[in-house]
Amino acid sequence: MKKELIYSGKAKDLYSSEDENLIVSVYKDQATMLNGARKEAIVGKGALTNQISSLIFQRLAHAGVATHFVKQLSDREQMNQKVDIIPLEVVLRNVSAGSFAKRFGMEEGEPLEQPIIEFYYKSDELDDPFINDDHIRLLKIANQEEISYLKSETYRINELLKDWFSQVGLNLIDFKLEFGKDRDGKIILADEFSPDNCRLWDENGNHLDKDVFRRNLGSLTDVYKMVLEKLKELD
Numbered sequence: 001m002k003k004e005l006i007y008s009g010k011a012k013d014l015y016s017s018e019d020e021n022l023i024v025s026v027y028k029d030q031a032t033m034l035n036g037a038r039k040e041a042i043v044g045k046g047a048l049t050n051q052i053s054s055l056i057f058q059r060l061a062h063a064g065v066a067t068h069f070v071k072q073l074s075d076r077e078q079m080n081q082k083v084d085i086i087p088l089e090v091v092l093r094n095v096s097a098g099s100f101a102k103r104f105g106m107e108e109g110e111p112l113e114q115p116i117i118e119f120y121y122k123s124d125e126l127d128d129p130f131i132n133d134d135h136i137r138l139l140k141i142a143n144q145e146e147i148s149y150l151k152s153e154t155y156r157i158n159e160l161l162k163d164w165f166s167q168v169g170l171n172l173i174d175f176k177l178e179f180g181k182d183r184d185g186k187i188i189l190a191d192e193f194s195p196d197n198c199r200l201w202d203e204n205g206n207h208l209d210k211d212v213f214r215r216n217l218g219s220l221t222d223v224y225k226m227v228l229e230k231l232k233e234l235d
């Protein structure tokens with residue numbers, strides 16, 4: 001099924017397959033932060049992020065969101081449509097936390113009056129800088145229509161995810177999405193959705209996401225297992 005390694009990322013390796021429109025994503029047993037400056041092997045993590053992301057992408061597809069997800073192949077592998085990734089990290093925030101709280105001198109945990117979207121330019125050399133709509137158009141990363149689509153899809157995905165997580169007692173604080181263009185140039189949701197790229201707090205404010213690794217709060221796989229078990233409770 002897997003042919004050649006085409007990209008090795010911090011959380012996943014991507015392989016070509018026999019079908020030129022499909023790739024195999026292999027989720028790694030590894031956690032990184034600070035653009036890879038801290039890196040740790042974490043046995044069992046890849047299987048958890050793969051399962052959580054597969055479950056979420058299936059639900060999103062069912063709700064009418066166009067995604068790259070094709071099927072889960074094994075514990076750590078999934079099949080995806082091949083896309084040209086749009087080099088933007090699309091971050092949506094429901095509650096102040098992380099770099100947002102720091103930047104604006106706010107306490108973490110303050111609900112925002114309305115969800116806000118931030119863009120970051122995906123560039124390891126530049127350390128993923130904050131970027132606005134004007135920059136995105138100037139750098140020809142996306143045109144206005146595409147930017148508007150990225151925003152409206154992200155707001156829509158937020159409403160779906162917030163609802164699902166709240167049904168299992170979790171508060172979706174913020175998250176990061178990536179989109180890509182398929183062979184017809186259509187923009188579809190790509191990458192992954194797991195506690196690696198979102199913040200989830202339980203009713204007591206406990207962190208059930210990668211902040212457990214970033215802030216040394218305990219076992220990452222234990223909390224990812226809890227998230228997966230909770231998501232499995234959804235109808």
Ligand code: TMP
Pocket residue numbers: 089091097098099100128174175176196197198199
């Ligand atoms: P931040 O508060 O550090 O800016 O992160 C906001 C959200 O985006 C949080 O859920 C983590 C996620 N995120 C990523 O998935 N990848 C990244 O490179 C960054 C900076 C954030």
